[in-house]
Amino acid sequence: MEPGNDTQISEFLLLGLSEEPQLQPLLFGLFLYMYLITVCGNLLIILATISDSHLHTPMYFFLSNLSFVDICFTSTTVPKMLANIQTQSKVITYAGCITQICVFTLFAGVDDCLLTVMAYDRYVAICHPLHYTVIMNPWLCGKLVLASWIMSLLYSLSQSLMALRLSFCTHVEIPHFFCEINQVIHLACSDTLLNDIVIYFVAVLLGGGPLIGILYSYCKILSSIRAISSVHGRHKAFSTCASHLSVVSLFYCTGMAVYLSSAATHSSHSSAAASVMYTVVTPMLNPFIYSLRNKDIKRALKGVTMKPGNDTHISEFLLLGLSEKPELQPLIFGLFLSMYLITVCGNLLIILATISDSHLHTPMYFFLSNLSFADICVTSTNIPKMLVNIQTQSKVITYAGCITQVFFYIVFLVLDDFLLTVMAYDRYVAICHPLHYTVIMNPWLCGMLVLASWIIGVPYSLLQTLMALRLSFCTHVEIPHFFCELYQMIHLACSDTFLNAMVTYFATVLLGIGPLTGILYSYSKIISSICAISSAQGKYKAFSTCASHLSVVSLFYCTSLGVYLSAGAARSSPSSAAASVMYTVVTPMLNPFIYSLRNKDIKRALKRLSGRMV
Structure with missing residues (x-):
């Protein structure tokens, strides 16, 4: 009592x-x-x-x-x-x-x-x-x-x-x-x-x-x-x-x-x-x-953490990419180089705009700048290697390079996922508790939420990487993808992958459904609060503050869901790789456009930034 x-x-x-x-x-x-x-x-x-x-x-x-x-x-x-x-x-x-x-x-x-x-x-x-x-x-x-x-x-x-x-x-x-x-x-x-x-x-x-x-x-x-x-x-x-x-x-x-x-x-x-x-x-x-x-x-521990003792001494994998047709390689190279440059420049502009404009020194734009940084990193873990392979007409990636790519890709993907959840919570506080917003979303809490996203992402990525290191690979080392995707690696292994599959699916449910549940809960509360507003203008103004974030969340989760549905239908075909382009390349590329086109504050900050640069 x-x-x-x-x-x-x-x-x-x-x-x-x-x-x-x-x-x-x-x-x-x-x-x-x-x-x-x-x-x-x-x-x-x-x-x-x-x-x-x-x-x-x-x-x-x-x-x-x-x-x-x-x-x-x-x-x-x-x-x-x-x-x-x-x-x-x-x-x-x-x-x-x-x-x-x-x-x-x-x-x-x-x-x-x-x-x-x-x-x-x-x-x-x-x-x-x-x-x-x-x-x-x-x-x-x-x-x-x-x-x-x-x-x-x-x-x-x-x-x-x-x-x-x-x-x-x-x-x-x-x-x-x-x-x-x-x-x-x-x-x-x-x-x-x-x-x-x-x-x-x-x-x-x-x-x-x-x-x-x-x-x-x-x-x-x-x-x-x-x-x-x-x-x-x-x-x-x-x-x-x-x-x-x-x-x-x-x-x-x-x-x-x-x-x-x-x-x-x-x-x-x-x-x-x-x-x-x-x-x-x-x-x-x-x-x-x-x-x-x-x-x-x-x-x-050597069996869990060290390179497996393969009979054939596997030291590299072959990334088959999106297509093996030679006539399509220049088109793919030009297309992905353009998307990568747009992604880096677009997200870099968002970061520079939020840093340079004092009006954007708020929790919402602090999280947005972190999301932009994570988007640059997610894309940079796989596209440069893909472009190098096309340019050199080589499909090789070393064993160490593949494991490193798996580690960093998972870190930044999980960071992306949790930052979207944190941003949903920020919008929930702003709309449902506007009078207490500055007190609740203080700088220390914002820093802690971003730090927590990193702390969750790094151990999870480390766990998945260590689990991948214990796998043994025989002769079949062709990955039907444009980067070292964890599921594809697991399916190539000739050792027992039950533990890997169990850990992967359990962690996916925990770190995938958990943040999604948080986002859905936040938006259910937001919609409830918006419905309680009497004036149509008030409803529109409240909804407009989270429209950009809602668009990015929809794009991220819909494309991710599309990838895993296609992967479930054809795990070893290039269709899975083509589908994954949506959330690994297209989504990070579109995020800056979504926020700049639908957000007056970002538009104004970008104009000021471009004026200073000129």
Whole structure:
């Protein structure tokens, strides 16, 4: 239940690691870097264990679960911290704080229990090797992971419910970068005795219990290792649990250091700084510990991330282009060169116009200039290579060049997609909440929305590229396209592409339908608000502010849908390549014309710009 605070507390202030303004960019860059390493590193461990059949064992099943939990564990705290630094805000809502406590304690508990389960797994493997497969059967492994989640969920709910009964007065500043349960309790102005008792009792039970289990397992393991006569046998037995022992030591030592420092100084930033070790550093280092000290993981990661070991040593692909008829090549070259130059010049003019005209220094045109930059980059990833191939009468693209093209094409395509969604949200705020527009769409939020579009696009592109790197190719290396299109590459592979197809379709649904849903929701609200306007002139004026964006969105999604419908009908024919010209070349080329022809502000800015240039 919500606490009955006399002052109706609805939010807290997270003071973070430092309040010095000059340190904020450094902290932002450092934590963003660590967060991306944590996510990518643990994601690679998960992909390696899924893709390599040699790792389909209890030990690596638990490891993949631990990697998943580490991603979630870090994601409960760091993104909010980064958002606060970027927006120069320290605020977290009461509901957000309680949610963060609940989710953080849940994943911390699962992390702890999984380390104990992994210690038991190593105990069975070393002390009872002949019965290992019988004891550690899939049913038991599933039950152990499920038990970890159930215990942690109950612990998390108990902590959250105990926090909900607290009352808070005026002092709502938390000297931490996230809502740490002990810090929140110390801010309460009601009696916290029951909270303290529950916290310490559960901490001993769920902290000391797993630790005792780990220590008991390793006592038995050490006893068994000592009984082995040969030095080589001892080394081999110990090496199977060295990585786990390193992770356990890192987790418990950093956790203990945090609580020792918090016991010494409850309200200082030293506790927050110490907690960085087990909330951020430990999850970041875990993939490195397992990959550096484990030959099986090393081998699996090479299979995921390194160039496949093809029998024919594939080093290049052949891009068949739009047509193989020699008489059509000059026409195609001239046509695509013209479209590329128009695209670059048109979008560059939009960017220059928005920069040079102070009247266009608004969120709408800030997003438009970013969209124009993304459009230039999308087109530049494939057209120049196509033009070079036609001019040199060569169809070759190197393996490295193809993978690079896949990576950058996906990055900028996803950026395009999310920027259109952000622009729809901007129009929604402008039309549905005009009086609060400048407050809501402040420069920091605009910067964060663009940054979020990049952050989503880069990891997704990296994931797709790494998945493509694990594919093996035999003799058929002809791509019936004018650039390295991911689907065409996957269909050329002679290795198992099930995992690639699964990841691609799942990500396409998530990153394709998600933004589209956001756009449709924004426009449903916009249409509802426009219909509520009484005068016809008012309706026309409101609709005209989003007409250009609506045209671009329709063009982008209709052409994309057309491509994938044609690809579904004929995957290996040039018809798919011809259809893809629409959203890879035509749409970026038309965007500047749509915005300049239908927008008086852009027209005026372009006239001023051309006047200055003359």
